[in-house]
Amino acid sequence: MTIHDLKHKIEKFPRVSLIHSPTPFRKLENLTAELGGPEIYIKRDDLTGLAFGGNKSRKLEFIIPDMLAKKADTVVTWAALQSNWAMQMAAAAKRFGIQPVLILFKRYDLPEEYDGNMLLDYILGAEIHIKEPLQEAGTKSADYLAVAEEVAEGLRRKGHRPYVVAVGGSMPMGSMTLPLGAISYVDAFLEMAEQTRAAGFEPDFVVHSTGSGSTQAGLVVGSKAISSKTRIVGISVSDPKEPFARDVLTIAKATETALGLDSGVKSEDVIVFDEYIKDGYGIVNREVAEIIRLVFTREGIVLDPVYTSKAMAGLVDLVNKGYFKRGDKIVFFHTGGTPALFPNRRKIVEYLR
Ligand SMILES: Cc1ncc(COP(=O)(O)O)c(C=O)c1O
Structure with a gap:
């Protein structure tokens, strides 16, 4: 081709x-x-x-339209504390009037300071949930998705329309059914x-x-x-x-x-x-x-x-x-x-x- x-x-x-x-x-x-x-x-x-x-900005050029098509007003994702994905996703979502909700897992020996990407998440006004790491051995995407779906369910109960997207905008799961x-x-x-x-x-x-x-x-x-x-x-x-x-x-x-x-x-x-x-x-x-x-x-x-x-x-x-x-x-x-x-x-x- x-x-x-x-x-x-x-x-x-x-x-x-x-x-x-x-x-x-x-x-x-x-x-x-x-x-x-x-x-x-x-x-x-x-x-x-x-x-x-x-790299996440390229992905978001295709993911944001899916959020808009599904009339999302919030977007829930998960990632590591200093995630580039979470920050770029939050920046793109904000630009389109969608509120980012970030579930950030402590994954390595960094303090939970508003520094680097976390500072940018904070400036953007993203909702940040910091969580202890899941049991690493054998943890699957489905386990992380379950945590995100729980947060999304709470938003739905408050009348929101959350879009759930996997870390890195990679695996088709949650609301993003296409890669x-x-x-x-x-x-x-x-x-x-x-x-x-x-x-x-x-x-x-x-x-x-x-x-x-x-x-x-x-x-x-x-x-x-x-x-x-x-x-x-x-x-x-x-x-x-x-x-x-x-x-x-x-x-x-x-x-x-x-x-x-x-x-x-x-x-x-x-x-x-x-x-x-x-x-x-x-x-x-x-x-x-x-x-x-x-x-x-x-x-x-x-x-x-x-x-x-x-x-x-x-x-x-x-x-x-x-x-x-x-x-x-x-x-x-x-x-x-x-x-x-x-x-x-x-x-x-x-x-x-
Ligand atoms: C700077 C940077 N490089 C590379 C990657 C890897 O890209 P991917 O998640 O698509 O494998 C990521 C994100 O995970 C990243 O933030």
């Missing part, structure tokens, strides 16, 4: 305008020279432009493919941080649908490869169905590395602090301490291990998240001192 035909399929979904696109694309000349292997490029989805930018988040990343893949074509090449790999799965699912479907050779490598920041890769595949298959594609995404198309989670979701380590300094000093680009730094640490390690070879062309998707730098300041300074 051509890029044009696939765009046409995506255009059938209602969309609001929240982002500046295409997001910038360029070669990381200094980093490429420093690593001495593959050619490394960057796609700046941290510059999407809603609030402080990031709208992933559809936006099929579109992002096409946007990148046009930029790389204009630059005269087709990437061998895309590398990005993967968390709730729809960024990866969308990129995989986009690549597969236009028969591109580009393989999508997701660096997990929270979940082990299995069962996470299965969730990505589920979202990818739902995306193919929603778009009416028969591209046939298979499990081998979903490449996930979980080695770079290290001490756990959101736990800053020396490698994270050093990679943030490396990319900032060489390229003037700020990575975040929870997602993109771990993805870049993965990219560098996979170059060193020979997974990515000299001559390969890699596009690193910067998916945003920089507000989380500030609440993590203590550890970053400790490691860089």
